[in-house]
Amino acid sequence: xxxLLNSQSEVTEAALAxxxxxxxxxxxxxxxxxxxxxxxxxxxxxxxxxxxQKSHDEGGCPIGAVIVDNAMRRILxxxxxxxxxxxxxxxxxxxxxxxxxGRRDFSQATxxxxxxxxxxxxTLLHMRGFSRVVVGDVTNASGTELLLRDKGIQVDILExxxxxxxxxxxxxxxxxxDLEDWKGVSATREP
Amino acid sequence: xxxLLNSQSEVTEAALAxxxxxxxxxxxxxxxxxxxxxxxxxxxxxxxxxxxQKSHDEGGCPIGAVIVDNAMRRILxxxxxxxxxxxxxxxxxxxxxxxxxGRRDFSQATxxxxxxxxxxxxTLLHMRGFSRVVVGDVTNASGTELLLRDKGIQVDILExxxxxxxxxxxxxxxxxxDLEDWKGVSATREP
Numbered sequence: 001x002x003x004l005l006n007s008q009s010e011v012t013e014a015a016l017a018x019x020x021x022x023x024x025x026x027x028x029x030x031x032x033x034x035x036x037x038x039x040x041x042x043x044x045x046x047x048x049x050x051x052x053q054k055s056h057d058e059g060g061c062p063i064g065a066v067i068v069d070n071a072m073r074r075i076l077x078x079x080x081x082x083x084x085x086x087x088x089x090x091x092x093x094x095x096x097x098x099x100x101x102g103r104r105d106f107s108q109a110t111x112x113x114x115x116x117x118x119x120x121x122x123t124l125l126h127m128r129g130f131s132r133v134v135v136g137d138v139t140n141a142s143g144t145e146l147l148l149r150d151k152g153i154q155v156d157i158l159e160x161x162x163x164x165x166x167x168x169x170x171x172x173x174x175x176x177x178d179l180e181d182w183k184g185v186s187a188t189r190e191p
Numbered sequence: 192x193x194x195l196l197n198s199q200s201e202v203t204e205a206a207l208a209x210x211x212x213x214x215x216x217x218x219x220x221x222x223x224x225x226x227x228x229x230x231x232x233x234x235x236x237x238x239x240x241x242x243x244q245k246s247h248d249e250g251g252c253p254i255g256a257v258i259v260d261n262a263m264r265r266i267l268x269x270x271x272x273x274x275x276x277x278x279x280x281x282x283x284x285x286x287x288x289x290x291x292x293g294r295r296d297f298s299q300a301t302x303x304x305x306x307x308x309x310x311x312x313x314t315l316l317h318m319r320g321f322s323r324v325v326v327g328d329v330t331n332a333s334g335t336e337l338l339l340r341d342k343g344i345q346v347d348i349l350e351x352x353x354x355x356x357x358x359x360x361x362x363x364x365x366x367x368x369d370l371e372d373w374k375g376v377s378a379t380r381e382p
């Protein structure tokens with residue numbers, strides 16, 4: 001059976017949204033390698049942002065991430081922040097994608113994140129051996145790019161304007177949720 | 192109905208093991224506040240080590256953690272490493288206990304961990320606002336106590352000899368699993 005998305009298919013927003021929402025293990029049903037290999041870095045960043053949008057639609061924090069192997073460009077894992085959805089104080093986009101990927105060698109993999117990593121995730125990306133991190137939004141966030149580069153990780157900034165706009169809107173709408181996600185419940189109670 | 196463990200009950204190893212294995216939300220069925228408040232720091236550390244033992248019995252990494260509120264001494268969350276059990280590249284004892292506790296203010300809480308935290312968890316404990324961390328084993332591990340103290344967290348070392356012995360045995364038995372848990376799959380493949 002030919003995959004729905006194949007060498008003949010266009011890379012559209014609808015295709016990227018379907019990729020974002022499809023469980024990772026089922027992605028081969030959705031697209032074949034010929035299609036996958038045509039996806040650009042900007043396309044993978046779009047998938048991360050569409051995962052952020054999914055989280056926002058669920059009432060959660062709009063941050064998504066996708067892990068791609070460097071050679072075949074296959075998606076190994078993906079996910080989004082689940083602070084609200086799983087009542088989980090620390091499942092950021094990055095940890096969600098890493099959990100989804102499972103126990104793998106990440107040394108030949110790239111993590112695309114819609115938002116600049118927090119310090120915990122930046123430390124984790126180093127400890128799990130990632131070779132490259134692509135960041136879609138350095139406007140709303142923390143500046144851990146320096147920390148990652150210090151540890152020898154290639155960091156590329158690839159801004160996605162709709163992702164930046166989405167996160168800025170979330171911050172304006174739900175400042176207490178943004179603060180909790182970064183600094184914990186205690187920070188939201190300080191005078 | 193009176194709880195099984197109450198003001199009349201002895202604090203035994205069997206009692207602590209039952210506490211370790213009981214789901215957190217069901218702990219009030221097992222013990223009342225009068226019993227809880229008699230538990231010492233060393234007892235909570237035993238619970239963390241008994242969680243480490245549970246993980247080891249499941250074929251996983253033997254590291255456990257318990258979160259206790261400072262005022263009432265109630266257990267807010269607990270857990271153990273699930274690298275093997277959940278195929279999860281980063282669910283350490285500390286993150287497992289934090290996930291179990293859910294979205295809470297940890298600024299008046301203490302985390303007991305059977306093993307010195309890794310750098311990712313140490314950063315997380317700071318970002319989630321913990322006031323105190325009690326470490327049961329600084330023999331087998333990393334020295335993040337300095338990092339935690341630098342960030343203003345009270346750190347107490349309360350060694351549990353059976354926990355130290357258990358982790359040393361695990362390291363000797365499963366060195367590749369210990370390495371993966373600390374540094375990722377890629378580290379186990381380096382020449």
